[in-house]
Amino acid sequence: MAKKILVVxxxxxxxQVQETVLRNAGYEVISANGxxxxxxKLVTNTVSLILTDLNMPxxxxxxxxxxxxxxxTHRMTPIVMVTTESKDTKKQEGKAAGATAWVVKPFTxxxxxxxxxxxxx
Amino acid sequence: MAGNEQLAALFREEASEHLxxxxxxxxxxxxxxxxxxxxxxxxRSLHTIKGSGAxxxxxxxAHVAHxxxxxxxxxxxNKLDVTTAxxxxxxxxxxxxxxxxxxxxxDWQALRDRLIAxxxxxxxxNEHAEAAPVVAGVASAECEKTTRAVRIDWTLRPDFxxxxxxxxxxxxxxxxxxxxxxxTNLSALPLLSDLDPELCYLSFEIVxxxxxxxxxxxxxxxxxxxxxxxRISTVNRPTAAAPGAAxxxxxxxxxxxxxxxxxxxxxxxxxxxxxxxxxxxxxIRVSASKLDSLVDLVGELVIAQARLSELASNRADEQLFSIxxxxxxxxxxxxxxxxxxxxxxxxxxxVRFRRLVHDLSVELGKDIQLxxxxxxxxxxxxxxxxxxxxxxxxxxxxxxxGIESPEARRSHGKSPGGTVRLSAYHSxxxxxxxxxxxxxxxxxxxxxxxxxxxxLLDENAQVSEQDLFKLIFLPGFSTAKTVxxxxxxxxxxxxxxxxxxxxxxxxxxxxELGKGTTIRLQLPLTLAIIDGLLVAxxxxxxxxxxxxxxxxxxxxxxxxxxxxxxxxxxxxxxxVPYVRLRDLFGSAGKRPPIEQIAITTVEGKRYGFVVxxxxxxxxxxxxxxxxxxxxxxxxxxxxxxxxxxLALIVDVPALLGSLQxxx
Numbered sequence: 001m002a003k004k005i006l007v008v009x010x011x012x013x014x015x016q017v018q019e020t021v022l023r024n025a026g027y028e029v030i031s032a033n034g035x036x037x038x039x040x041k042l043v044t045n046t047v048s049l050i051l052t053d054l055n056m057p058x059x060x061x062x063x064x065x066x067x068x069x070x071x072x073t074h075r076m077t078p079i080v081m082v083t084t085e086s087k088d089t090k091k092q093e094g095k096a097a098g099a100t101a102w103v104v105k106p107f108t109x110x111x112x113x114x115x116x117x118x119x120x121x
Numbered sequence: 122m123a124g125n126e127q128l129a130a131l132f133r134e135e136a137s138e139h140l141x142x143x144x145x146x147x148x149x150x151x152x153x154x155x156x157x158x159x160x161x162x163x164x165r166s167l168h169t170i171k172g173s174g175a176x177x178x179x180x181x182x183a184h185v186a187h188x189x190x191x192x193x194x195x196x197x198x199n200k201l202d203v204t205t206a207x208x209x210x211x212x213x214x215x216x217x218x219x220x221x222x223x224x225x226x227x228d229w230q231a232l233r234d235r236l237i238a239x240x241x242x243x244x245x246x247n248e249h250a251e252a253a254p255v256v257a258g259v260a261s262a263e264c265e266k267t268t269r270a271v272r273i274d275w276t277l278r279p280d281f282x283x284x285x286x287x288x289x290x291x292x293x294x295x296x297x298x299x300x301x302x303x304x305t306n307l308s309a310l311p312l313l314s315d316l317d318p319e320l321c322y323l324s325f326e327i328v329x330x331x332x333x334x335x336x337x338x339x340x341x342x343x344x345x346x347x348x349x350x351x352r353i354s355t356v357n358r359p360t361a362a363a364p365g366a367a368x369x370x371x372x373x374x375x376x377x378x379x380x381x382x383x384x385x386x387x388x389x390x391x392x393x394x395x396x397x398x399x400x401x402x403x404x405i406r407v408s409a410s411k412l413d414s415l416v417d418l419v420g421e422l423v424i425a426q427a428r429l430s431e432l433a434s435n436r437a438d439e440q441l442f443s444i445x446x447x448x449x450x451x452x453x454x455x456x457x458x459x460x461x462x463x464x465x466x467x468x469x470x471x472v473r474f475r476r477l478v479h480d481l482s483v484e485l486g487k488d489i490q491l492x493x494x495x496x497x498x499x500x501x502x503x504x505x506x507x508x509x510x511x512x513x514x515x516x517x518x519x520x521x522x523g524i525e526s527p528e529a530r531r532s533h534g535k536s537p538g539g540t541v542r543l544s545a546y547h548s549x550x551x552x553x554x555x556x557x558x559x560x561x562x563x564x565x566x567x568x569x570x571x572x573x574x575x576x577l578l579d580e581n582a583q584v585s586e587q588d589l590f591k592l593i594f595l596p597g598f599s600t601a602k603t604v605x606x607x608x609x610x611x612x613x614x615x616x617x618x619x620x621x622x623x624x625x626x627x628x629x630x631x632x633e634l635g636k637g638t639t640i641r642l643q644l645p646l647t648l649a650i651i652d653g654l655l656v657a658x659x660x661x662x663x664x665x666x667x668x669x670x671x672x673x674x675x676x677x678x679x680x681x682x683x684x685x686x687x688x689x690x691x692x693x694x695x696x697v698p699y700v701r702l703r704d705l706f707g708s709a710g711k712r713p714p715i716e717q718i719a720i721t722t723v724e725g726k727r728y729g730f731v732v733x734x735x736x737x738x739x740x741x742x743x744x745x746x747x748x749x750x751x752x753x754x755x756x757x758x759x760x761x762x763x764x765x766x767l768a769l770i771v772d773v774p775a776l777l778g779s780l781q782x783x784x
Binding site for chain 1: 131135169172175176177183187294
């Protein structure tokens with residue numbers, strides 16, 4: 001069975017790109033437009049990996065990571081932050097919250113898949 | 122990527138919304154220049170436009186948005202105040218982006234350049250005022266251009282897995298940086314009963330030969346450094362240029378790789394070690410023959426110990442029994458340790474294949490990548506040495522016949538570059554080595570035609586695909602349309618099969634037309650000792666390799682009558698042919714009324730060997746038969762049992778081969 005990935009981003013463009021790349025690589029993809037929706041989707045779905053943007057209105061990426069790590073089915077699920085900031089501060093913040101890796105936007109399909117495959121194969 | 126135009130349309134729509142939002146935010150911000158929520162909101166709008174713009178192919182817009190975003194990032198960090206000038210400029214940018222979104226619009230370049238310059242000036246000007254000391258460790262990194270060996274000690278904390286981290290991912294990233302030898306330290310691994318599956322008990326010793334700077338190596342660990350301890354130290358190999366320096370051998374002090382200590386890659390390059398760079402710890406080179414005789418001696422010891430145990434268990438002597446037990450435990454440990462000395466990681470040969478594949482892809486004009494997996498899998502040194510030639514054959518075959526030319530691949534909708542994947546892994550008492558290519562695969566029809574043409578197969582014969590594939594292991598059988606100097610002409614596969622079987626291994630092939638071929642070699646961990654099933658036929662004892670035995674069932678007179686004496690046993694509905702070891706080896710005596718059949722599996726086929734009785738499992742130290750009996754068909758060696766008698770080790774695949782030939 002295909003591994004399921006949750007894509008979280010407030011930008012429909014980014015979601016679309018990630019969904020296409022991941023689906024073409026044989027993953028099953030569900031998406032959410034923000035942290036709130038993501039948390040809701042995680043209640044009814046079990047995923048192998050979460051890809052999340054950091055800067056989002058409402059529940060942002062870092063709080064999403066914190067809430068996922070706080071407990072529940074997905075507390076040990078790999079979370080990859082997808083961010084435009086290559087700055088260390090943001091990276092550190094996400095990492096401290098419990099992120100597993102990060103991808104810098106803009107990314108090529110190969111870069112995205114490289115990170116995803118490295119983590120969940 | 123899917124529908125670029127569709128994506129662009131999606132972006133235009135999304136960007137318009139964000140621009141509208143940005144405008145409102147900016148106007149409010151003018152009223153409340155210090156409101157953090159408003160600042161974040163503006164930042165986020167720009168950030169999204171930048172990120173999705175770059176993904177949708179609007180690089181110009183992404184660039185502009187980036188410059189403005191940098192300014193707002195500083196504002197957000199309280200390094201800069203919102204001024205009316207900034208708001209005005211940002212509004213201008215907003216209008217500019219809206220213009221740029223219209224594919225028909227033109228002559229916005231000048232305005233764009235002016236605005237970029239303006240924002241650049243603001244952020245730069247501010248940046249210079251306070252943030253200079255960033256570029257500390259860069260200069261020293263320049264000397265790291267050439268390949269050097271780095272030792273990395275990586276200890277995972279128990280909670281390593283809790284944030285979804287995958288140690289394998291980190292290791293494979295390291296492997297991408299250069300030649301990499303990884304040893305897993307399992308010493309902290311508790312008993313299964315004490316093991317918490319959510320915790321991690323591993324640590325790794327890694328020797329990496331890379332041209333990358335220490336900081337690049339640390340970057341690999343950036344996400345795991347909080348949950349593990351990373352120590353990186355440089356190991357310099359003695360070079361021919363500085364032979365005398367080797368005397369001052371020492372390993373540089375390990376530097377901790379925490380991100381705060383973005384320490385410059387310390388000038389530890391001067392430290393030297395006397396041994397090969399790939400050996401992190403001290404080691405001694407010993408000639409292989411010394412090891413061989415050690416293994417022999419240990420073998421003798423194990424046999425003597427078995428005799429002692431048997432003697433002790435037959436006497437009611439408490440003291441003798443306890444000594445025998447101690448010796449039993451010690452000799453088992455000694456045996457395992459000794460055999461372990463002979464184990465070397467298969468990765469050493471993998472490295473040589475990299476070059477082979479590279480050369481072959483040049484020679485054949487194909488784009489072939491060799492991927493390796495499980496380089497750390499350990500195998501007996503002799504097995505690895507004798508495996509080298511067969512593997513060369515198989516890899517050549519994959520490159521030459523398997524992988525198609527780039528044009529052919531493209532026309533079949535595959536990526537122009539082919540992949541040959543070489544992987545090794547442990548499973549039970551065996552090691553598996555797999556060569557998998559994503560090439561053309563074997564064509565069963567072509568093999569069939571060839572087999573019919575050469576008289577091996579009747580034209581109307583019903584043969585399964587799997588059986589057809591087996592034909593390619595016959596001497597002289599090749600379906601290659603042209604003969605190249607890379608794979609020669611059909612020699613090879615039969616030789617490969619024989620070499621693998623000589624190592625008491627098995628070879629299996631699966632292939633899918635158009636998708637690729639996988640060849641799997643099953644090999645014993647070691648050549649010196651096998652796990653055997655000891656069986657009895659009259660007075661004689663035989664050992665069947667346990668790895669081949671699937672189960673044992675009874676054979677009664679009634680069963681024989683039922684099958685009309687045609688030597689087929691009914692094993693839960695499946696008919697399995699059998700043969701009596703008694704007949705094969707001409708044993709004297711009468712067979713008992715109830716016999717046992719040991720069912721073996723060779724190359725996926727089941728075959729039974731009928732014996733008088735099954736004695737039990739036996740750790741078999743293999744002794745060669747000596748020059749006189751070397752090459753006796755069906756026997757691969759002998760072993761000495763606890764009571765001092767001999768047992769012959771049955772070479773099951775060879776025996777079946779000769780039986781099939783006879784039939």
